[in-house]
Amino acid sequence: MSEMKDVCVIGTGAAGGVWIDACTRAGLDVVALERGPHLGPSDFRQHDELSNVHRGTGFAPTWQDTTRDHAAQVAQLGRSTMLARCVGGGTAHWGSWCWRFREDDFEVLSSEGPVEGANLADWPISYAELAPFYDAAEARLGLAGQASANPSGPPRHGGYPNPPHPPRRATQLIAMGAKKLGLHPFPTPMAINSRPYQGRAACINGGMCANFGCPVHAKASTLAIHVPAALATGHLDLRPDTRVIELVTGKDGRVLAARTLDASGRENEVRARTFVLACGGIGSAQLLLSSRSARHPDGLANGSGLVGRNLMFHNFTFVFFELPEPSLAALGPAGMVAIDDLHPSDASRGFIRGAVLGESAESGPIWSAYKAPGYLGENTRAWGKPLKDYLRRYPYLDGMIAVGEDLPQLDNRIDLDPTHVDAEGFPLARITYESHPNDRALHDFFDARLHEIALAAGATKSWSFDTSHTKGGTGHIMGTCRMGNDPNESVVDRWCRSHEVPNLYIPDGGCFPTSGGYNPTLTIFANAARTAAHFLESIARKETA
Numbered sequence: 001m002s003e004m005k006d007v008c009v010i011g012t013g014a015a016g017g018v019w020i021d022a023c024t025r026a027g028l029d030v031v032a033l034e035r036g037p038h039l040g041p042s043d044f045r046q047h048d049e050l051s052n053v054h055r056g057t058g059f060a061p062t063w064q065d066t067t068r069d070h071a072a073q074v075a076q077l078g079r080s081t082m083l084a085r086c087v088g089g090g091t092a093h094w095g096s097w098c099w100r101f102r103e104d105d106f107e108v109l110s111s112e113g114p115v116e117g118a119n120l121a122d123w124p125i126s127y128a129e130l131a132p133f134y135d136a137a138e139a140r141l142g143l144a145g146q147a148s149a150n151p152s153g154p155p156r157h158g159g160y161p162n163p164p165h166p167p168r169r170a171t172q173l174i175a176m177g178a179k180k181l182g183l184h185p186f187p188t189p190m191a192i193n194s195r196p197y198q199g200r201a202a203c204i205n206g207g208m209c210a211n212f213g214c215p216v217h218a219k220a221s222t223l224a225i226h227v228p229a230a231l232a233t234g235h236l237d238l239r240p241d242t243r244v245i246e247l248v249t250g251k252d253g254r255v256l257a258a259r260t261l262d263a264s265g266r267e268n269e270v271r272a273r274t275f276v277l278a279c280g281g282i283g284s285a286q287l288l289l290s291s292r293s294a295r296h297p298d299g300l301a302n303g304s305g306l307v308g309r310n311l312m313f314h315n316f317t318f319v320f321f322e323l324p325e326p327s328l329a330a331l332g333p334a335g336m337v338a339i340d341d342l343h344p345s346d347a348s349r350g351f352i353r354g355a356v357l358g359e360s361a362e363s364g365p366i367w368s369a370y371k372a373p374g375y376l377g378e379n380t381r382a383w384g385k386p387l388k389d390y391l392r393r394y395p396y397l398d399g400m401i402a403v404g405e406d407l408p409q410l411d412n413r414i415d416l417d418p419t420h421v422d423a424e425g426f427p428l429a430r431i432t433y434e435s436h437p438n439d440r441a442l443h444d445f446f447d448a449r450l451h452e453i454a455l456a457a458g459a460t461k462s463w464s465f466d467t468s469h470t471k472g473g474t475g476h477i478m479g480t481c482r483m484g485n486d487p488n489e490s491v492v493d494r495w496c497r498s499h500e501v502p503n504l505y506i507p508d509g510g511c512f513p514t515s516g517g518y519n520p521t522l523t524i525f526a527n528a529a530r531t532a533a534h535f536l537e538s539i540a541r542k543e544t545a
Helices: 014-025 049-054 108-112 127-141 169-180 226-233 280-290 365-370 385-396 437-456 521-540
Strands: 004-010 030-033 063-065 082-084 236-239 243-249 255-261 267-277 315-322 337-339 355-359 397-404 413-421 427-432 461-465
Touching: 004 014, 014 030, 014 226, 014 267, 014 521, 030 226, 030 267, 082 280, 127 521, 169 337, 169 355, 169 397, 169 437, 226 236, 243 267, 243 280, 267 280, 280 413, 280 427, 315 437, 355 437, 365 385, 385 397, 397 437, 437 461
Parallel strands: 004 030, 004 267, 030 236
Antiparallel strands: 063 082, 243 255, 255 267, 315 397, 315 461, 337 355, 355 397, 413 427
């Protein structure tokens, strides 16, 4: 029989890493199971743009395209969801933009009212409840920025621990263009050190941030911060290259063990008193649906039938443009200026909710060329002479993105593919997703605004990379294990504890009732810290184990 641990955490990204750190600091013995390898700075130095992002082969153990559409068609590049599989999860590869959700993001149903075709809900927590945990997360990650500069941001006390990164030329031009239009640009808050911070180096301005691991740990991640701290306590049993294939429950309805496969394909069993499922919006739902039994015929924790449902991505709008002078866009973090004036709902626009806008430079010419058809002309491939011509202009290019709210819909979901299986013979996660009319209207509005800003910045040419009617390639995966007070309308309670399985917590992005119009990772960090703190308090009160 395997050793009994206090806590088993499955997944080591933002939510899992926070729980691992908190529980080991409290003296609990934790086993952390991670499907991918334990990589580090020396590994990240070996990955280039072509292998890591475009082909996805250099990081084969880390990235896996698992997306399916309505007809179970195998996903194609750019229409798929790349899942980080390594210690640190998505935080090892994220672009590190760190936004707090606004107060109204936690009460969308109350503030907007019902919307036909959407399954809106209020969060069971408020901004005020999460604010102290936002403070702590920003300090731990070492955010760089200017906290008081966003006139549309939520209330806060104090600034960021690090100053903003120095702007490059394109950043300055975007800011000047936005101001011409009456907007209020400000430095994008990001978890990348603008100076040495708590033992981690300052950014070396290599430009390979989003989709890449940081070779000096200047980019905050659970790989760089939370997991090393947990290992130092002596209370963490970290097991990389370990895949969990089922959660097994006992007669009392509690999770008894996790069935795993190691790198050699050998099956093992991991036992613990408490289980924390933090595999992301796709992985957590997939594992719950795979954990079927006579007691749970539709999957574990799925008595409501909502596991996998209410899937949300963010509504991404990309516009790229050419400037009359070198942009220097390949230097430094992926985007150094943001605009948030258009985030609040405005009934005159014909849709609800909004988006945050930010500079979004492509850090390498090859991935940039993939998004070049709008520059080259319709149906023109970036190949041969067109590709060479495009690459000659690359030093003059930059881009912007709108990260807009994606409304939850009951039929947008993750389930188990009835036909396609992975290399080990297990069903792949299948995504069924269709954009809501509100999403399309929001996309079109912000596409036009981005072109206006590019023109005001002096762009000689601008073009769109359209993801408005597809799921897009995204790491923003939310909503498949909704948090709520009513067990019939949600999967977990306000503490991210399963309504049905008392020793199972699911604190990753799947718990989000709505997606907000901001990158979700800082909220995942903060909410995970909130739920872990409550769990440890209940342990101290001997209310749970």
